[in-house]
Amino acid sequence: MKVLLLNGSPRKGNTMTALNALKEGLAKIPEAEVTEIIAEDQNIIPCKACNACMSMSRCIFADDSPEINAAVEEADAIVFATPVYWWGMTAQLKLIVDKFYARSAKLKGPKKVGSIVVGEAELDDPEYDIIATQIRCICEHLGWEAVFTKSYMANKPADLKGDEAAMQEIAGLAELLK
Numbered sequence: 001m002k003v004l005l006l007n008g009s010p011r012k013g014n015t016m017t018a019l020n021a022l023k024e025g026l027a028k029i030p031e032a033e034v035t036e037i038i039a040e041d042q043n044i045i046p047c048k049a050c051n052a053c054m055s056m057s058r059c060i061f062a063d064d065s066p067e068i069n070a071a072v073e074e075a076d077a078i079v080f081a082t083p084v085y086w087w088g089m090t091a092q093l094k095l096i097v098d099k100f101y102a103r104s105a106k107l108k109g110p111k112k113v114g115s116i117v118v119g120e121a122e123l124d125d126p127e128y129d130i131i132a133t134q135i136r137c138i139c140e141h142l143g144w145e146a147v148f149t150k151s152y153m154a155n156k157p158a159d160l161k162g163d164e165a166a167m168q169e170i171a172g173l174a175e176l177l178k
């Protein structure tokens with residue numbers, strides 16, 4: 001069971017804390033092989049809509065997207081983890097998502113998908129639904145199964161660490177990826 005974690009935060013803060021809790025849960029699943037991609041560390045050239053990828057099945061520009069798409073293709077489960085930036089996922093994570101376009105036919109298939117979103121706003125603010133809806137639409141388009149869309153309120157980098165209930169809940173989400 002290959003699990004791919006896509007971390008959209010540029011800092012070591014709440015998203016990292018959430019993914020660490022999830023990794024603790026995944027560590028209890030012997031068959032889980034976990035890979036994390038930190039979007040901030042990737043070299044991704046923004047999609048130019050040139051459509052060269054339609055014949056090449058990869059981006060014509062030299063960036064890290066072919067390796068990332070290969071990891072997405074191989075994964076049995078994927079978790080999108082992102083802070084809210086301006087009511088959406090971070091630009092770093094969106095750059096990666098846009099490059100799914102280069103291999104969307106190959107990325108289709110049975111995968112379990114979760115999303116973890118952290119933001120400073122109250123959980124009844126619209127950004128959490130906006131991002132969860134976007135993730136669900138991507139899943140529907142690619143034939144993936146959205147198994148959880150979770151949101152947490154946290155702002156300063158250490159906020160989520162102090163939320164014991166959230167930490168436990170996130171660790172438990174690992175079971176849904178099986």
Ligand SMILES: Cc1cc2nc3c(=O)[nH]c(=O)nc-3n(C[C@H](O)[C@H](O)[C@H](O)COP(=O)(O)O)c2cc1C
Pocket residue numbers: 009010011012013014015016082083084085086087088118119120121122127154155156157
């Ligand atoms: C550029 C920027 C835009 C943000 N926009 C929002 C927003 O629209 N809604 C929200 O709830 N939080 C927003 N935030 C707050 C972050 O989502 C919040 O601090 C989060 O905990 C950061 O996650 P991290 O610690 O994993 O980086 C924004 C933060 C930044 C830096």
